[in-house]
Amino acid sequence: MTADQLRSLIAAGLPCDHLEVSGDGRHWAAVIVSPAFEGRRAVQRHQLVYATLGQRIHTDEVHALSMKTYTPAEWRAAGQA
Template sequence: MIVQTEIESILGEQFQPAHLQVENESHMHSVPPNSETHFKVVIVTDAFEGKRKVARHQQVYGALAAQLEGPVHALALHTYTAAEWAEREGAPASPDCLGGSKAEAQ
């Protein structure tokens, strides 16, 4: 869980979130066992006040640029302000993987 821990540390430091949830969803995809390539991030922070979803995602992508250039293949982002989070009952579930394995292409 090295990559997951890095993501949690970076986002925690940069955004001081009221809520941060980082889930390794690699097991749901066509990757080797124990991979850290696909993540779901739920982050609630005042840093997103007044910003549209695209700007919020850009902030997170910027913070995680090194991970996105290396081990992280996919990042599902759910970005909220405290008020938006209070109106929700959690983040949406991730969809099932539709394949895409290189082995399937042969």
């Protein structure tokens, strides 16, 4: 799994206004900005991302994924837009 492949999987399952993925091939970090996160708690947001990855999250393809998830409004308020 490459960062581009992981980015593509997430983007295919979630509408993303911004998406950054970095990692070493097993341990990953992602910054995800999506309108799909509106009204959802952090755990629910992470579950949405895990759902896009399906079984890959339970294998060595994606051993660990650290996420920072934002709504577009939260992202703008953080001065990132």
